[in-house]
Amino acid sequence: MKVVLASKNKHKLLEIGKIMEKLDIQLVLESELGVDIDVEETGATFEENSFLKAEAVMKATGLPALADDSGIAVDALNGEPGVYSARYGFDDSLDDWGRLQLLLKNTENVPDGQRQAQFVCVITLVTPEGETIQARGEIQGELLRAPAGNGGFGYDPIFYYPPYGKTLAEVTPEEKNQVSHRAVALRRLYEKMKEAGYADK
Numbered sequence: 001m002k003v004v005l006a007s008k009n010k011h012k013l014l015e016i017g018k019i020m021e022k023l024d025i026q027l028v029l030e031s032e033l034g035v036d037i038d039v040e041e042t043g044a045t046f047e048e049n050s051f052l053k054a055e056a057v058m059k060a061t062g063l064p065a066l067a068d069d070s071g072i073a074v075d076a077l078n079g080e081p082g083v084y085s086a087r088y089g090f091d092d093s094l095d096d097w098g099r100l101q102l103l104l105k106n107t108e109n110v111p112d113g114q115r116q117a118q119f120v121c122v123i124t125l126v127t128p129e130g131e132t133i134q135a136r137g138e139i140q141g142e143l144l145r146a147p148a149g150n151g152g153f154g155y156d157p158i159f160y161y162p163p164y165g166k167t168l169a170e171v172t173p174e175e176k177n178q179v180s181h182r183a184v185a186l187r188r189l190y191e192k193m194k195e196a197g198y199a200d201k
Contacts, residue, residue: 001198002026003125004033006057006067011153012182016068019177019186028063035060046070046083046122047134054126062128064198070121070181072155074103074143076110082120085155096154100147104158107143115143119159119168121181123189125198133192137184141168152176 005027007013013029020027030037039056043049046069053067071085081088081103088099107115118138125133139161147157149169157169161179168176177183 002028002063004028004030004035004057004061004063004065006030006037006039006053006065012068015173015177015180015182016066016186018173019183027066030057030061030065033061033063041069041083043069043083046120046136047124049083050122050124050134051126051132054124054132058126058128064125064127066123066125068121068123068182068185070119072103072159073118073120074107074110075116075118076107076114100155100158103143103155104145108145110143117141117143117159119155119181121185123182123185125189125193127198131196133189133196133198135185135188135192137181137186137188139179139181139184 003025005013005016017027035057037056037060039053041049041052043052049069050067053069054065057067058065069083071082073079073082089102094102118140121137123135141162142160144158144160144167148167149157151171152169157167159168161168164171164175
């Protein structure tokens, strides 16, 4: 099955691609089809934004499209930055590192023991036939007070994952892909795809 990935994030493409290698799905980047779409993420939830992106790329290519929306939700900040994780601070001058530093600053007064956070990912497959298949994955952890590790991307260096005793930036890509919110969501999506008759095995 050929599926278009609705994303321009190279880290995300690599991560999803490695997970999808094990599934009988041919992943094609939207850029390979000459498609370059910037979808305005107007949804209030990960589910809504993921659907908006997948639907737009499906309509542009005529092929099934896969999109994810993901972010970090901090309990002490009432779930922020949440769907705004990639735009946290709403300052175009901030890169991933700048947003990470902003989150650390905004949680510096949150005491130890109350720094729980979740990585959340919702992946949506939209088909030209009008079917929508959606799956959500989460991973529970804690925010550190300083970054640790050089791997991963985004908020990984400050997301401590207790079962590994490390941040997601300190583990190997293979270790991360076993437990990540994106891996959990993809596995659940694949099971739903099998039930719907889209996956070959």
